Amino acid sequence: MGRAPCCDKANVKKGPWSAEEDTKLKSYIEQHGTGGNWIALPQKIGLKRCGKSCRLRWLNYLRPNIKHGGFSEEEDRIICSLYLSIGSRWSIIAAQLPGRTDNDIKNYWNTRLKKKLFGKQRKDHHQQQQQATRRGNALRHHGTVNKSNSAIPYWPQQQQFPVAPSYYNNMLSSDHINPIENLSKFGAQFMEQSVYNNNNANGYGNGYYFPLLQGQSSSQMVDLENYDMGFDDPRRVLCGFEFLYGDHHNQIMGTSNSHGYEMGPLISSCPSNYEAMLQDLSTTTQEYDTHLKIMDSNAV
DNA sequence: AAGTGGCGCAACCGCCCCGCC
DNA sequence: GGGCGGGGCGGTTGCGCCACT
Structure with missing residues (x-):
């Protein structure tokens, strides 16, 4: 059995609010407040509206200092x-x-x-x-x-890499947040490691993912052996998304030790089908490089 | 002129939370 | 402690407008 409805659905008006209804509701609340009971409010004012509807109308439209549109x-x-x-x-x-x-x-x-x-x-x-x-x-x-x-261009097209697999979630103790997935959603770029180094001689196999650094194109090689930038290195940014790392910084970016740089655990493993997903991408590396150039020129 | 599809927004729906009795 | 009910919230829908065919 479901719970009782909050109002008599048959006798309440639905749909857009009229100017008269707005005026009634606004003037009443401005003079008397809500009285702590939205359900009883419409009866007091003589509005044939559900109390929840009144609350929504007030909060979203009628209350003072509401801004609409024009997000900065x-x-x-x-x-x-x-x-x-x-x-x-x-x-x-x-x-x-x-x-x-x-x-x-x-x-x-x-x-x-x-x-x-x-x-x-x-x-x-x-x-x-x-x-x-x-x-x-x-x-x-x-x-x-x-x-x-009115002639502003449509949203710029963002190169989309496939999101990281969900089983990464298990590696996080705190919650369900998957940093790579989220960073990817927000435009952060990750490159499959084999793009840079195919010989695996350094112990890194295919299927490891690097953050694509700012100003770095996918065609540029990264020498893993010398890939030892410190945490303060200004190159260590993810196209401006580094502020989103939060507590997962080390898990994504890895750590430096006496042997050099180690990728974080969230980057250094992935399912075998991830590579196939990458191959399915219709956007080519060349297109992506072009996209980067456009982004750079827009940033100037 | 009429039909169609995309878009943005207001409003509704239903679930969950939490305080009160 | 448990049920009830109002408030709060996120997801979804409906509708009007516009451009295009």
Whole structure:
């Protein structure tokens, strides 16, 4: 047996709120507060709405100092880093962004930011133009940007490497977070070790994964024997995603010892089919190098 | 002009948490 | 301690708008 509904579903109005309903709800709460009981609130005001609906309307739209749309780069960055840390706990993320609601951030993530970060399959130029036009129109329609911004290009395409296998999770004591998977989602690049060194003479076999360092293209070889940069080496960055390592830094990046550099355990093992996944990638190394150059030129 | 598909957003649904009795 | 019920939350859906065919 399910629990009783919070209101009489047959006698409540659903769908978009009218201006009159908004006014009623807003003026009442501003004068009397919620009274600590949302369920009873609509009856007091004379609204044929579910209490939960009233709460949602107030929190997401009517309460003061709410911002809609127009997310800044800084807000993007905060959302991304928090999402990586805590996942889809939108209320907590929203608490870090004054004026933003969890619903707004959730929508923003699902409709735009996710695409920006995950990238999409490469589409032909025509399709990208189409999407840019449509998005610009949509933004104009909702009044979030002015016309001068309507021609902003579609989200840049992000090179996608397959995510690390889930059994890495077992190697983490704290929680379910899989750093490689998450870093990959956010654009961090990992290269299969055999790309750099095929002879395995140093004890590293195929199927080991290196973070692709900033400014480094997949065509550049890395000499494992001399791959001994310290933790403070400025080259040791993952295209700007190093701030996302958190507690898993050593597990990803490994440690230095008297023999030189050792990859972290999360990089130094993988299932045999991972290589096959890599081979299935349609994007070639050349395309990726081009992508890097574009990123570099955009960064200037 | 009509149909179609993509997109973004508001709102709903249903589950879980937690305080109260 | 256990049940109840309101609040809170994340996932999902519905709808309007627009461009394109």
